[in-house]
Amino acid sequence: MKIAVCFKPIADYNRLSREDWKWDKDHFIDTSFVRRIFNCFEESALETGLTLSGTSEQISDTVDLTALTIDNQKGDNLQGDLFLKQLLAVGYNHGVRIQCKKKTDLRFNPLVMSHLISAYIKNQGHDLVILGMQGGEGDNGQTGFLLAERLGWPCIGEVSHIVRDESHDSLKVTSRIDGATLIQTVHLPMVLIMGHSLDSPYLRVPNLKQKLNAKKKQISIISDIELGVDTDHLTNTTIPENDKTLMGLQRPRASQPCVFIEGESTREQAQKLYYQYLKKRLSL
Amino acid sequence: MKTAVILFADSPSLNRQAGEINEMLGNLETNFSNTELWLFYKDMEPEIFPEIHFAPQDKALKDKTLSIIRLVAMEHEHLSESYLQSLQHLQTKYPMELLVFPSDGLGAELATRLAYRLNGSSCVQVEGLDFTSQKPKIKKPVYGNNLTAEFVLEYPPYCLSAAKQACSPANMIPRESVAKKNFPLHGPGFNRVKGFDWIKKKVMIPDKPDTGLADSDLVLILGQGVKSKETMDVLQGIANTIGAQLGASRPVVMNAWIDMNRLIGASGLIISPKICIAAGVSGTGVFSIGMKTSEFIVAINIDNKAPIFQIADIGIVGDLQDVLCELGEIIKAEIAKKEFPGAAESRSIKP
Numbered sequence: 003m004k005i006a007v008c009f010k011p012i013a014d015y016n017r018l019s020r021e022d023w024k025w026d027k028d029h030f031i032d033t034s035f036v037r038r039i040f041n042c043f044e045e046s047a048l049e050t051g052l053t054l055s056g057t058s059e060q061i062s063d064t065v066d067l068t069a070l071t072i073d074n075q076k077g078d079n080l081q082g083d084l085f086l087k088q089l090l091a092v093g094y095n096h097g098v099r100i101q102c103k104k105k106t107d108l109r110f111n112p113l114v115m116s117h118l119i120s121a122y123i124k125n126q127g128h129d130l131v132i133l134g135m136q137g138g139e140g141d142n143g144q145t146g147f148l149l150a151e152r153l154g155w156p157c158i159g160e161v162s163h164i165v166r167d168e169s170h171d172s173l174k175v176t177s178r179i180d181g182a183t184l185i186q187t188v189h190l191p192m193v194l195i196m197g198h199s200l201d202s203p204y205l206r207v208p209n210l211k212q213k214l215n216a217k218k219k220q221i222s223i224i225s226d227i228e229l230g231v232d233t234d235h236l237t238n239t240t241i242p243e244n245d246k247t248l249m250g251l252q253r254p255r256a257s258q259p260c261v262f263i264e265g266e267s268t269r270e271q272a273q274k275l276y277y278q279y280l281k282k283r284l285s286l
Numbered sequence: 287m288k289t290a291v292i293l294f295a296d297s298p299s300l301n302r303q304a305g306e307i308n309e310m311l312g313n314l315e316t317n318f319s320n321t322e323l324w325l326f327y328k329d330m331e332p333e334i335f336p337e338i339h340f341a342p343q344d345k346a347l348k349d350k351t352l353s354i355i356r357l358v359a360m361e362h363e364h365l366s367e368s369y370l371q372s373l374q375h376l377q378t379k380y381p382m383e384l385l386v387f388p389s390d391g392l393g394a395e396l397a398t399r400l401a402y403r404l405n406g407s408s409c410v411q412v413e414g415l416d417f418t419s420q421k422p423k424i425k426k427p428v429y430g431n432n433l434t435a436e437f438v439l440e441y442p443p444y445c446l447s448a449a450k451q452a453c454s455p456a457n458m459i460p461r462e463s464v465a466k467k468n469f470p471l472h473g474p475g476f477n478r479v480k481g482f483d484w485i486k487k488k489v490m491i492p493d494k495p496d497t498g499l500a501d502s503d504l505v506l507i508l509g510q511g512v513k514s515k516e517t518m519d520v521l522q523g524i525a526n527t528i529g530a531q532l533g534a535s536r537p538v539v540m541n542a543w544i545d546m547n548r549l550i551g552a553s554g555l556i557i558s559p560k561i562c563i564a565a566g567v568s569g570t571g572v573f574s575i576g577m578k579t580s581e582f583i584v585a586i587n588i589d590n591k592a593p594i595f596q597i598a599d600i601g602i603v604g605d606l607q608d609v610l611c612e613l614g615e616i617i618k619a620e621i622a623k624k625e626f627p628g629a630a631e632s633r634s635i636k637p
Binding site for chain 1: 297299364391394395398402409410411423426428430432435436437439440441484485488492504536540549553560561568571581584590593595597598602603604605609612615620
């Protein structure tokens with residue numbers, strides 16, 4: 003079974019203060035001074051990929067795991083590559099970076115992102131693609147669905163758990179729908195879109211030996227042109243391959259400043275909280 | 287503007303989803319020439335219908351109510367492909383410029399995939415719409431709900447799914463009271479769905495009964511400041527004492543210390559209680575969207591720079607367990623005083 007899991011490292015937005023949210027004329031926001039992290043849904047997707055690979059020891063079929071990311075920066079020490087190395091260390095067989103031209107704005111363009119991923123998948127003969135439900139700068143929440151459309155594959159959204167079925171070409175997939183949980187045994191190929199997963203919320207951490215071994219492994223770099231997709235052309239023509247154009251960004255309105263309750267002791271603070279603010283609002 | 291609202295009669299959240307759509311459409315100053323509700327159902331034909339508003343409720347615009355309700359019987363439930371093929375069929379027969387979907391995962395999926403098939407434009411989590419220019423403008427959260435972006439949509443039809451947001455659930459009106467009593471029913475032609483032989487087996491497990499969290503006046507939300515399951519149990523006790531429903535941010539839910547149906551935030555519940563106490567919650571964008579419309583917000587956090595204080599009315603910098611234990615004691619004493627005035631007094635004069 004060939005599985006590809008897609009991800010994009012994002013800035014840890016929790017480390018940004020209100021003043022850090024500023025942008026240039028092209029609406030680019032400089033977040034380079036904060037660390038990069040996995041998006042929570044993509045982290046679950048990546049860990050699930052490893053779990054599927056582990057269970058294959060009981061099932062004769064082997065699993066070939068690819069971690070796939072798209073980048074539009076240049077340089078040797080790219081953030082995406084650091085994450086790909088980590089994924090190679092914990093058990094991914096291949097780390098692949100699709101390289102677009104510098105500054106091609108893909109943030110709000112799930113159509114072009116799905117175009118690139120589908121071009122890669124069609125060439126490689128994967129059976130399963132797992133993505134996160136939502137993430138990245140655009141919070142688009144659409145790439146997985148568009149990928150399924152482009153590949154002509156079925157897809158399941160808000161997936162919480164995936165396990166191997168006895169037969170090599172099927173999986174048991176648990177997903178959320180409005181008001182219920184759905185458990186389906188499905189044939190491959192398909193696109194699965196991870197939501198909240200209690201079974202694999204966090205990616206495992208590599209040990210020193212795994213890290214050293216990963217250093218020797220190579221990351222594959224494929225340009226958009228090699229995939230037959232010129233992202234620069236697609237995003238900069240008069241009729242761009244995007245169904246929407248970004249007009250502006252807004253910060254949330256600043257609310258009233260918070261009143262802090264001081265006090266000699268926690269009891270005093272709690273008393274002030276109750277008698278000055280909560281009592282009149284509570285009907286005990 | 288020819289517009290269809292797409293909803294699912296069997297959805298447990300039907301009135302809330304319709305309420306969110308009303309919120310999104312409610313302030314539009316545009317001329318809706320034809321407005322339809324396409325209501326999908328399985329087995330039982332619906333007897334009540336959500337009220338949809340296409341313009342501000344206070345304006346007596348003649349086009350503010352639905353022109354027609356189309357009921358669409360489905361043979362297969364929870365199968366996107368089946369809905370998509372029906373929607374393509376409906377769109378061919380009754381072409382619309384704007385198609386509005388609910389805020390859940392299915393709504394987002396159908397909006398995205400239908401627009402792709404129709405060569406239109408799509409966007410999910412749409413908070414606001416503006417049709418005053420030639421091309422529609424929409425607003426949606428980006429950068430982990432830290433910013434809002436405005437986009438122009440390029441190509442019709444425009445397929446949009448609503449953002450989850452605090453709203454009044456839509457009124458549900460009985461069939462007899464629906465002004466436009468036109469319920470065309472569509473036959474099996476809609477169910478000749480191809481392409482679902484990929485499902486070998488399907489089991490559906492309905493959720494446990496509603497927790498009541500979404501309708502509670504007092505909610506205590508716990509975040510990653512809670513360090514152990516033991517602390518969680520103590521705080522559950524305090525929540526019971528003060529009559530609060532318990533909610534949680536993602537790290538607590540991911541530790542499996544509380545049920546997933548108590549997750550507050552962009553991918554969980556959106557609540558707006560009278561009082562919301564957020565304890566040990568840092569206040570990320572994706573979390574805050576779930577409770578920032580609460581009437582009164584109290585934040586308790588050890589870090590005085592935590593973003594939660596930016597949306598709170600009242601803040602206490604301190605250990606959440608200490609503060610909540612003290613608050614629990616005070617409220618317990620108040621309740622006792624009210625129920626047994628004499629006992630409380632005699633207790634209060636003890637040394």
